[in-house]
Amino acid sequence: MSSLPSSERLAALEALSLKPGNHTSLEHGACVMEAVAYVAGEPWSAHPQCACPVITTFLINWNDALPSDAQRDRLLKPLIPQIIDTRSTPAIEERRSYLALDWLIRVHTPRWLDLVPALAPHAQRLRELDEIIDLTGATAAGKMMAAARDAARAAARAALSPTVDWLQASAIDLMHRMIRVQP
Numbered sequence: 157m158s159s160l161p162s163s164e165r166l167a168a169l170e171a172l173s174l175k176p177g178n179h180t181s182l183e184h185g186a187c188v189m190e191a192v193a194y195v196a197g198e199p200w201s202a203h204p205q206c207a208c209p210v211i212t213t214f215l216i217n218w219n220d221a222l223p224s225d226a227q228r229d230r231l232l233k234p235l236i237p238q239i240i241d242t243r244s245t246p247a248i249e250e251r252r253s254y255l256a257l258d259w260l261i262r263v264h265t266p267r268w269l270d271l272v273p274a275l276a277p278h279a280q281r282l283r284e285l286d287e288i289i290d291l292t293g294a295t296a297a298g299k300m301m302a303a304a305r306d307a308a309r310a311a312a313r314a315a316l317s318p319t320v321d322w323l324q325a326s327a328i329d330l331m332h333r334m335i336r337v338q339p
Contacts, residue, residue, distance in 0.1 A: 157242060162195075162197065163194045165194060165197065165294075166195060166237065167192075169191055169194070169207055169233065169236060169325075170184070170199060172186060172191065172320065173185075173225040173226075173228070173229055174186060174187060174188055174191060174219065174225060174228035174229055174232055174233060175187060176219060176220045176222075176228075177220065177328070178190070178202055180200075181200060182189075182194055183205075183272070183328045184206065186217045187202055187216065187220070187227065188216070188217045188218075188232040188233075188236065189201075189202045189203065189204060189207065189212050189215055189219070189239075190202050191236050192204050192206070192207055192235070192236050192239045193206075195236055195237060195240065196241075201290075202216060204240075204241070204333050206240050206241050206243055206244065207239050207241065207242050207243055207247060208237075208239075208242040208243050208244060208248070208249060208252060209252045210249050210252040210256060211239060211242050214256055215235070215239070217253075218231075218232070220231060223278060225302075241296050249290075251307065254288055254290065254293075254294070257297075258287055258288040258289070258298055261282055261288060261297045261300075261301055262282055262283055262285055262287070262288070262297075265279075265282055265304065266279035266280070266282045266283045267279075269282070269304060269308065272308070272311050272315075275304070275308055275309055275311055275332070276305055278303065278304035278307050278308075279302055279304075282297075282300055282301070282304060285297055285300065292294050
């Protein structure tokens with residue numbers, strides 16, 4: 157389906173701030189993918205027919221995770237005209253899904269792991285993986301992700317342990333004070 161965005165729809169998009177979640181119409185707001193449907197001249201939907209489902213899923217999640225309309229506008233609005241007519245073959249969709257998975261494993265996750273020095277070796281191992289282009293690579297990466305996840309959980313438990321211990325002792329003290337309250 158070829159649908160060129162009209163200048164009027166693009167102009168209306170300029171005045172719009174992208175919002176999280178689903179909306180019933182442009183008057184009630186629009187997420188990035190609803191804006192794509194609008195600009196493409198499609199029926200109102202967060203899953204426009206002109207857009208690749210993989211790109212749609214990624215952008216819906218990113219749209220909803222961004223903390224402000226200003227960030228959605230700055231990061232996502234420029235992509236809207238480019239997303240139109242990205243729907244393609246199953247092979248292209250599969251390639252795009254592996255691109256997203258590769259980014260999540262070799263770029264996104266290591267950046268978060270870098271925040272805890274003890275997790276740096278896991279971050280480095282993920283960065284050094286070969287590009288994930290198929291199920292074999294995804295399976296191998298999954299094993300490394302599981303090890304990184306387990307290490308991150310252990311590090312989080314260790315970092316939170318003093319706070320958890322303090323709160324548990326405080327809760328015991330609260331119980332004793334509550335029990336002492338008698339008529």
